[in-house]
Amino acid sequence: MTGMDSSAAAPSDPREPRGADPRTDPAGTGDPAPGAQGTPAHPHRSGRPGEPLVVLEGVQKHFGDLHVLRDIDLTVGAGEVVVVIGPSGSGKSTLCRAINRLETIESGTITVDGRPLPAEGKALAALRADVGMVFQSFNLFAHKTILDNVTLGPIKVRGVGKTEARERAMALLDRVGVAHQASKYPAQLSGGQQQRVAIARSLAMDPKVMLFDEPTSALDPEMINEVLDVMTSLADSGMTMIVVTHEMGFARRAADRVVFMADGQIVEQAAPEEFFTHPRSERARDFLGKILTH
Amino acid sequence: MGEVFANYDVFGAFFMTIRLAVLSAIGSLLLGTVLAVFRMSPVGLVRGIGAAYVNVVRNTPLTLITVFTMLGAHSNLGIRVADPASPTSVVDTAFRWGVIALTVYHAAFVCEALRSGVNTVPVGQAEAARSIGLTFAQNLRHVILPQAFRGAIVPLGNTLIALTKNTTVVAVIGVAEIAYLTAEVMENDPGLIVWLFLVVALGFVVLTLPVGLATTHFGRKLAVAR
Amino acid sequence: MSAPVQLFDAPGPRGRAQQRVAAVVLALLAAVVLAAILWKLGERGNLTAAKWAPLVSPVVWRSYIVPGLINTLYAAAISIVLAGVLGLLLGVGRLSQLAPVRWVCATFVEFFRAVPVLVMMLLSFWGYLALDAVPGAYLPLAGTVTGLTLYNACVIAELIRSGVHGLPKGQAEAGLSVGLTPGQTLRSIQLPQALTAMLPALVGQLVVILKDTALGYQITYAELLRQGERIGSAYGNIVLALIVVAVLFIVLNYSLTSLAQWIEQRLSRRGRVAGGAQAADPTLGVDADPVAAGPAPGPGAGPGRG
Numbered sequence: 099m100t101g102m103d104s105s106a107a108a109p110s111d112p113r114e115p116r117g118a119d120p121r122t123d124p125a126g127t128g129d130p131a132p133g134a135q136g137t138p139a140h141p142h143r144s145g146r147p148g149e150p151l152v153v154l155e156g157v158q159k160h161f162g163d164l165h166v167l168r169d170i171d172l173t174v175g176a177g178e179v180v181v182v183i184g185p186s187g188s189g190k191s192t193l194c195r196a197i198n199r200l201e202t203i204e205s206g207t208i209t210v211d212g213r214p215l216p217a218e219g220k221a222l223a224a225l226r227a228d229v230g231m232v233f234q235s236f237n238l239f240a241h242k243t244i245l246d247n248v249t250l251g252p253i254k255v256r257g258v259g260k261t262e263a264r265e266r267a268m269a270l271l272d273r274v275g276v277a278h279q280a281s282k283y284p285a286q287l288s289g290g291q292q293q294r295v296a297i298a299r300s301l302a303m304d305p306k307v308m309l310f311d312e313p314t315s316a317l318d319p320e321m322i323n324e325v326l327d328v329m330t331s332l333a334d335s336g337m338t339m340i341v342v343t344h345e346m347g348f349a350r351r352a353a354d355r356v357v358f359m360a361d362g363q364i365v366e367q368a369a370p371e372e373f374f375t376h377p378r379s380e381r382a383r384d385f386l387g388k389i390l391t392h
Numbered sequence: 393m394g395e396v397f398a399n400y401d402v403f404g405a406f407f408m409t410i411r412l413a414v415l416s417a418i419g420s421l422l423l424g425t426v427l428a429v430f431r432m433s434p435v436g437l438v439r440g441i442g443a444a445y446v447n448v449v450r451n452t453p454l455t456l457i458t459v460f461t462m463l464g465a466h467s468n469l470g471i472r473v474a475d476p477a478s479p480t481s482v483v484d485t486a487f488r489w490g491v492i493a494l495t496v497y498h499a500a501f502v503c504e505a506l507r508s509g510v511n512t513v514p515v516g517q518a519e520a521a522r523s524i525g526l527t528f529a530q531n532l533r534h535v536i537l538p539q540a541f542r543g544a545i546v547p548l549g550n551t552l553i554a555l556t557k558n559t560t561v562v563a564v565i566g567v568a569e570i571a572y573l574t575a576e577v578m579e580n581d582p583g584l585i586v587w588l589f590l591v592v593a594l595g596f597v598v599l600t601l602p603v604g605l606a607t608t609h610f611g612r613k614l615a616v617a618r
Numbered sequence: 619m620s621a622p623v624q625l626f627d628a629p630g631p632r633g634r635a636q637q638r639v640a641a642v643v644l645a646l647l648a649a650v651v652l653a654a655i656l657w658k659l660g661e662r663g664n665l666t667a668a669k670w671a672p673l674v675s676p677v678v679w680r681s682y683i684v685p686g687l688i689n690t691l692y693a694a695a696i697s698i699v700l701a702g703v704l705g706l707l708l709g710v711g712r713l714s715q716l717a718p719v720r721w722v723c724a725t726f727v728e729f730f731r732a733v734p735v736l737v738m739m740l741l742s743f744w745g746y747l748a749l750d751a752v753p754g755a756y757l758p759l760a761g762t763v764t765g766l767t768l769y770n771a772c773v774i775a776e777l778i779r780s781g782v783h784g785l786p787k788g789q790a791e792a793g794l795s796v797g798l799t800p801g802q803t804l805r806s807i808q809l810p811q812a813l814t815a816m817l818p819a820l821v822g823q824l825v826v827i828l829k830d831t832a833l834g835y836q837i838t839y840a841e842l843l844r845q846g847e848r849i850g851s852a853y854g855n856i857v858l859a860l861i862v863v864a865v866l867f868i869v870l871n872y873s874l875t876s877l878a879q880w881i882e883q884r885l886s887r888r889g890r891v892a893g894g895a896q897a898a899d900p901t902l903g904v905d906a907d908p909v910a911a912g913p914a915p916g917p918g919a920g921p922g923r924g
Contacts, residue, residue, distance in 0.1 A: 200519055202628045217630025220527060227525025237520035240616045241539050250534060251524035285617035296520075303524055434626040434633075437641045441648065451825070451871035452864050453832030456843050460864075463850065464857045469662055515624055522627060536625065557734040564836050571736045571836075578744030585745050589733070596732045 151176040151307055151338050152197060157206035159192060166192045167203065168362040174307070174340060179333045181349040181370070182342045184359035185385055190342045193359070194311045197340065198229040211306055227255045230300030230308035234315050236292040238284035238299070244271065245280040248299045256303065263302075270298040274328050290321030294328050307338040314345055346389065350374060358382045396577065396587050405573040406595050412490055412559040412569060413599075417552055419495030424502025431507055442503070449500040454561045457497050461489035462565040483568075490562030494555065501551045509544025510536070514618070542614045549607025553600045570595065659857065669855040673862050678849060686845030687866065693759060693831045693841060697766035698824060704767060705774025710809075712779050715800060723775070731772040736833045739765030743837040762834035762841075770827055777819050781812030814885065821878035825871045832867070842866060 152174040159167040166189040174180050182190045195201040197208060199215055199222060208215040210229060216222040238247050248267035252258040258266070271277040274294040276287070284292055293313055300308055310329065314322045326348050333339055333352040343349065349356050349370050356373040358365050360381045366373070374390075377383045396402060430442030449457075465471045466489060473492070474484035513536055521535040560571035570592055577588050629637060659665055672678045711723030730738070743761030746752040752760045785808055793803030813820075832843045846863035850856030 198523055199628075200522065218627070218633045219630070222627075222630070223522075223525045223527045225525075226523055229523070231520070231523035233516060233520065235514075235516050237514075237516035239517060239520065239535055240618050241542065251526070254530055254534065255525040283617060299520075299524065432625050433640075434629060435637045435641045435644075438644055441644065447872065448864075448868060451829070451868040451875070453829045453843065453867060455832040455835050456860060456864055456867065459835070459843065459847065460857075460860050463847070464860055468664070468857050469658055510625070518624060528627065532625070557732075560734040560736045561833070563736065571734065571740060574737050574740045575744075575836075578740060578748075582744050582748030585741055585748070589741055592737050593729050593733045596734065597728070600732060 148175050148177070150174070151178075151211055152340065153207075153209045154193075154197075155207050157193075157196065157208065158204045159189075159196065159201065160204065161192075164362075166362050167196065170206065170362075170364060172357065172364060174338065176306075176338055177336050178354045179337075179339045179341070179352055180355050180357055181353040182340065182357045182359060183344065183346070183349065183385075184365075188359040189362040190359045191311050194309050194340060194342045197307075197309055198226045198231055200231070223255070227251065227303050228306045230303060230305035232293070232296050232300055232308065232310045232313045234312040236284070236289070236296045236316070238292055238295055240284055243281055243283055244276065244287070244295050247284070247295060248302050251299065251303050267298070267302055270301050271295065273301075274298045275324070288321060289317045290324045293317065293321075293325045297325075297328055297332070301332075305337075307340065308332070310339065310341040310343065312342050312344070314343065344389070346374070358385070360385070395581070396584055396591055399581070400573055400577055402573065402591060402595075405568060405570045406599075408487075408567065408569040409556070409559050409595075410599070412487075412494060412562065412567065413552075413556045415491045416494035416498060416559070417555055419491060420498035420502045420551075420555065423495060423499035424506060427499055427503035428506040428510070431503060432510065446500045446503055449497060450504075452497075454493065454497045454558055455564060458490065458493040458562050458564050461493045462486070465489070482566075486562075486566045489565060490559075490567045493562060494559060498551060498555045498558070501554070502548065505547035505551050506540070506544050508547050509542070510540040512543030512616075513539045539616050542611075542616055545614065546607050546611040549603055549611070552607075553603050556599050556603070557596060662857075664855065664857050669853065669858055672849065672853040672855065673858055678853075682845045682849050683842070683862070683866075686840060686842040686863075689759075689839065689845075690828070690831045690841040693762045693766065693834060693839065694824070694828045696763050697770060697827050697831075700763065700767040701770035701774055701827070704771035706778065708771055708775035709778030709782075710804070712775060713782060713804060727772045727775050730768045731776075733769075735765045735769045735830055736836060738768055739833055739837055758834060758837050758839035761837045762831060762839045765833065766827055766830055769830075770823060773823060773826075774820065777816045777823070778809070778812055781816040782808050784815065785811055817885065818878045818882035821874060821881060825874045825878075828871060828874065829867065 150173045152172075154170050154172040157167050157170040158165075168189075170193060172180075172193075182193065184190050192201050196203050197210070197215075199208075199217075210225060213225070216225055238244075239250065242250065245264065245267055248270060249260070249263040252263040252266065253260060268277055268280065271280055274297055276291050276294050276298070279287055279291060279295075284295070287295065297308075297313075313329070314325050317325065322345070326345060329339070329341070329348065330352045341348070341353070353370045355367055356370050357367040358373065358377075358379070358381070365379045365381050366377070368378070373382070374386065377386055427442050427445055430438050431446065433439050433442070466473075466485065472485075473488040474481050478484065517535055517539065518531060521531040526534065559569055563569060563571035563575065566572070574588060574592060577584055627633075656665070663669065708723050708727055711719050712727065714720050714723070739761045742764035743757060746757055746760055746764075782804070789807055789811065790803055793807040794800065798806065831839075831841050834841050835843045835847075838844070842863050843860075846859045847856065849859040853859070
């Protein structure tokens, strides 16, 4: 596992101290954790810790004959980091994309911060502004500079002034370690750098929750850690995150909970340590057996 | 060569070619954009209408469309595009029908050029734009169209070049442009054939080469690196 | 290359309702336009049986339409063969080791590609007449074929050249490394692959040639369009006659376009070409059209005359 050996920016075992307390400080006065230097001192707007932020109930979806999401129930609390794993084709990406309605669902409900997911129009756009999304293929706007990629949303959606948006964007780019590339175009950056910019682009919207759809799957092995490090420090700073990934090292290190999916269903969910050492279901044992022996 | 210029209105003919090309380029850009929007609509029926137009027009000879405007629409159906009482009625009628025929024909190609431009934009670009909360209009304006336009420069340039040369076809309804002049010269002075060829060839090189060079240059310069 | 962009987000209930309204409004609008056209046609007496009947009578088909169709296909067939041969020579000439050969071929291609096909037809028609080079009865055919051949040879030459340039470098290097001369490498390795890669574009060029035979109308060649016009003068039903001719052209060209797409799909499925066709244009698969198809052969490609 390439992700295993990435020593996180955080000291010792970063997962343990992250119970309920210092990281999600609603007042925003707490230490925003390593890696978050340069960010203005306001925290991620994740509601009060522990309160349900993203709730899926009875979600169903088909792709033709394929039942990709079967009766999905999932609750993600504010400040929680949930890692979704499972074999390919298990529906985990679809689940992730359904939360900001890049995929529509057939039945069931999805609520974000207590509000049901709007179906269309301005309300949907407003919701998406609050839900960050990081894609497998980065999807940086190819015709815009790195800086413009990060400022586009704040200026056009949030109505932030240009100067302020730039300052904030530079701080975020600095935080993810690509500030010196700000005037370049996406194609001039490495995959790992592009993905870090994509994370900064999402953060610039001050999202309540961030979705990661296999963020390291398209990266060369040597670039995976630089992205995972940023994600780990983001997790430590109290961001609510739903991460679809194959990086078991990241799951062990940064997740509060691991959700295992197969054939469109959530088969089991547990704390990482418990899941990796004592998987309850046959499917999970089988899956872990296949990937961990390498 | 002097004889060609001395006895015939070469510049007048080329000026007519340019007038035809400019007006029908504008017309087909407008109509072609509407068609492209139709062809990319989420509504099946609207897409169908756009596709039907493109497939019918693209497979019909321009000569047929041009002949139809005059013999069909004008003579048979009595549709008038110029005031019959005006002293320039005959010339105006031919010119306007010529522009209409060229517009109708090339709009189908403009539509396809624009669509191929949009097709150069990967689906992830629109998804990323949606994900940061841009509305449909903002997504088009800031993310999709700027990239699609760059991808459409070269095919649009090729269409403009073809259109410029295709203006000759409207000689069939008596518009006094280059092909009309060619027939006139050849009927009277067939000995001028080589000079005439050179004049016409150079004329069209002068008209089309800059377009080709410019679109290739800007197509490359503005290309979106992926 | 990921999937091309979807302009529209998946619609919600309001969006679907709007789409239904748009569909209904447009359907009504289309019906109104269609009705207006039919009304206009009827008002001018085009829809009477007397006007329609000739177009389905065997006599008219035998004496006008079928000969016109044959002449159209005849001119197109001769032109594609001649243009193919001349185009191959010019294309190979532009790839020649000898600089003068390259220059001559390049100049030829650039000049004849710049001149509109119709002008070339008029020049050759009147030129043959002045020189008394062709028997009178064959003048229109000769003019049509000359114009089509010279222009399309240039396009084909460009297709071949870009096809060879589009091949991976390793192909030529491999040929040279097994001891073939540059000429042999071109003939036995590069050209066959380039031709295969360009096959869809070549078939697409057939559509352009077939459409452009209609330019022969202007030098009195008795092709399909001219014959349609003759029906119109004989029976006073020019609008209907032109519609029938248009339908025939559309069916012919549509079949050829479908053939080109079919060939292209087969080629890409088999992977017969080392990097050629597929690499040329990633969006080609959406809809093979002359504008977007293949490596752009530069000025003149795209919408054919006609």
